[in-house]
Amino acid sequence: MRERLVIPPELAHLSPGAIAKALGYSRTAILQARRREAGLCISCAGRDPDQGGYCASCRRSIRKSQARRARKKNGFRKWKPGSRGRPPKAAK
Numbered sequence: 090m091r092e093r094l095v096i097p098p099e100l101a102h103l104s105p106g107a108i109a110k111a112l113g114y115s116r117t118a119i120l121q122a123r124r125r126e127a128g129l130c131i132s133c134a135g136r137d138p139d140q141g142g143y144c145a146s147c148r149r150s151i152r153k154s155q156a157r158r159a160r161k162k163n164g165f166r167k168w169k170p171g172s173r174g175r176p177p178k179a180a181k
């Protein structure tokens with residue numbers, strides 16, 4: 090994994106595109122580094138990001154899309170009452 094990008098202060102006043110060109114990073118990486126430094130969610134610039142840099146609502150939507158991808162790939166079906174296996178710990 091690449092190390093986390095920290096924007097050098099002498100480049101901080103430039104636009105994301107100009108910094109991206111100067112450092113060889115993507116514009117997305119520059120924007121995310123800026124938001125991380127400012128203590129904001131790296132996706133939506135919302136408040137209270139977690140360790141990974143995303144806020145609670147972005148984290149939720151990421152988990153959702155990851156679950157959808159996993160279901161598509163592995164054919165996973167959500168547990169239902171009366172089906173085989175252990176019910177999930179948070180069964181409703």
Ligand SMILES: [Zn+2]
Binds near residue numbers: 130132133143144147
């Ligand atoms: Zn967010």
